[in-house]
Amino acid sequence: MPKPxxxxxxxxxxxxxxGDSSFFWFLxxxxxxxxxxxxxxxxxxxxxxxxxxxxxTPINGENERKKEVPDDxxxxxxxxxxxxxxxxxxxxxxxxxxPDLTRLLLDAEAYALVSAGKFSMRSIDVLDPNPAVKKIxxxxxxxxIVPPFMVHKETMVFAPIPANLQAVKDKYxx
Amino acid sequence: MxxxxxxxxxxxxxxxxxxxxxxxxxxxxxxxxxxxxxxxxWEDDAIKNALVINGASRHxxxxxxxxxxxxxxxxxxxxxxxxxxxxxxxxxxxxxxxxVALAHCFTYTQISGGKDSGATLPDAFTSTQQMGATxxxxxxxxxxxxxxxxxxxxxxVPADIHKAATEQAKRFRGVRLLKLPLGNFExxxxxxxxxxxxxxxxxxxxxxxxxxxxxxxxYMQLARGAGNHANCIHSGKWVGGKTLVHGDNQNSWGPVRxxxxxxxxxxxxxxxxxxxxxxxxxxxxxxxxxxFIISVGVDPNDPAFAGL
Numbered sequence: 013m014p015k016p017x018x019x020x021x022x023x024x025x026x027x028x029x030x031g032d033s034s035f036f037w038f039l040x041x042x043x044x045x046x047x048x049x050x051x052x053x054x055x056x057x058x059x060x061x062x063x064x065x066x067x068x069t070p071i072n073g074e075n076e077r078k079k080e081v082p083d084d085x086x087x088x089x090x091x092x093x094x095x096x097x098x099x100x101x102x103x104x105x106x107x108x109x110x111p112d113l114t115r116l117l118l119d120a121e122a123y124a125l126v127s128a129g130k131f132s133m134r135s136i137d138v139l140d141p142n143p144a145v146k147k148i149x150x151x152x153x154x155x156x157i158v159p160p161f162m163v164h165k166e167t168m169v170f171a172p173i174p175a176n177l178q179a180v181k182d183k184y185x186x
Numbered sequence: 187m188x189x190x191x192x193x194x195x196x197x198x199x200x201x202x203x204x205x206x207x208x209x210x211x212x213x214x215x216x217x218x219x220x221x222x223x224x225x226x227x228w229e230d231d232a233i234k235n236a237l238v239i240n241g242a243s244r245h246x247x248x249x250x251x252x253x254x255x256x257x258x259x260x261x262x263x264x265x266x267x268x269x270x271x272x273x274x275x276x277x278x279x280x281x282x283x284x285x286v287a288l289a290h291c292f293t294y295t296q297i298s299g300g301k302d303s304g305a306t307l308p309d310a311f312t313s314t315q316q317m318g319a320t321x322x323x324x325x326x327x328x329x330x331x332x333x334x335x336x337x338x339x340x341x342x343v344p345a346d347i348h349k350a351a352t353e354q355a356k357r358f359r360g361v362r363l364l365k366l367p368l369g370n371f372e373x374x375x376x377x378x379x380x381x382x383x384x385x386x387x388x389x390x391x392x393x394x395x396x397x398x399x400x401x402x403x404x405y406m407q408l409a410r411g412a413g414n415h416a417n418c419i420h421s422g423k424w425v426g427g428k429t430l431v432h433g434d435n436q437n438s439w440g441p442v443r444x445x446x447x448x449x450x451x452x453x454x455x456x457x458x459x460x461x462x463x464x465x466x467x468x469x470x471x472x473x474x475x476x477x478f479i480i481s482v483g484v485d486p487n488d489p490a491f492a493g494l
Contacts, residue, residue, distance in 0.1 A: 108226050109384055111228060134484075140361050144491040147494055
């Protein structure tokens with residue numbers, strides 16, 4: 013069997029090698045391109061993740077709180093009443109009066125001013141001898157409520173005086 | 187005709203005072219008024235929190251709130267009725283009651299003895315508690331008539347107006363007063379600061395001389411003396427330290443925004459207001475004990491109580 017011509021043999025091999033080499037470089041170049049794109053995409057992803065983490069992940073478990081706070085607020089805001097109409101009468105001793113009640117009455121007065129007549133309040137002294145005051149106190153006593161208390165005139169719902177105006181809105185508002 | 191009481195001039199306008207020394211009966215009456223007790227006093231933080239709102243001093247906000255109802259007694263010696271009716275209006279406002287302009291001269295006619303020679307503070311507050319204070323605007327026979335603000339005797343007032351005023355006054359009565367403790371200056375300061383923080387108007391006395399007609403850097407200039415003029419401390423400025431608060435005085439010398447409250451003139455102080463120190467508030471306190479108007483009664487005509 014004649015030996016193959018080395019050149020002949022070599023030629024296809026070379027040719028073949030030559031073809032393989034181009035393919036190799038094609039693969040190398042393509043692979044590098046894909047790798048680069050992938051890396052870039054990965055880097056973008058990392059940046060994106062990092063940004064997200066920066067929004068929600070400060071230190072010491074703050075992330076959990078920060079993630080939850082907006083949800084809680086949404087929930088609380090949903091529960092909180094924002095508007096109150098009608099007249100709320102606060103029946104209490106005008107003295108002694110606490111800093112909280114002083115502030116509540118001031119806030120209620122201010123809210124009445126901006127409510128364009130929809131809301132009004134009265135702060136009534138338990139010592140007021142007027143029959144109207146006695147009637148309100150008697151009506152409250154009938155359901156075992158004694159001053160200090162508040163009553164929504166339109167619904168005649170009695171309740172203890174809470175700590176702030178928001179709680180009054182929550183009780184009588186919508 | 188000018189008042190028999192000391193009259194001072196400012197920018198060509200005359201302003202009367204009108205505070206008389208208390209009679210023996212007045213002193214006995216004042217002794218029966220409840221005194222501000224230690225247990226009612228607030229700590230510094232609570233006082234400060236009530237007087238500094240969002241970084242602003244409440245006396246500035248209150249000047250705006252109360253300035254619409256500034257009085258000008260003019261040349262009538264009605265400072266005591268002015269101070270008390272102003273205090274009643276402000277307490278009504280703090281109690282959420284609709285504003286009703288109250289005629290100080292009605293109260294003056296009740297206690298003047300028919301002469302324009304001034305009055306005492308105990309007589310003025312007793313009148314507002316027993317007779318009540320009457321509105322300027324009165325409905326008489328289908329017409330609205332106004333109680334005059336330049337009178338000192340009921341004889342100067344048309345009979346129908348005075349009769350209606352006497353009837354309407356029952357609607358606006360003071361309920362509770364509290365006098366300040368005078369035995370100890372530090373306690374006086376804390377009681378005064380607490381009451382101001384609680385939004386109670388304080389009726390007090392000071393001595394006016396010519397220098398008192400102008401402020402010095404926003405502060406009143408009080409003369410030495412027993413006290414010849416009564417006013418209303420409507421609010422205060424937190425200053426801290428031992429005296430805690432400087433009172434913001436609402437005088438009764440204009441400028442009025444509503445002419446119902448007296449003659450329209452340039453008026454006194456910063457739009458009728460001027461600050462005073464606790465030393466100033468205390469200066470005449472032993473002769474004319476200052477007091478807070480804590481509460482006023484429900485107006486039976488108030489729609490908030492209709493149907494209850």
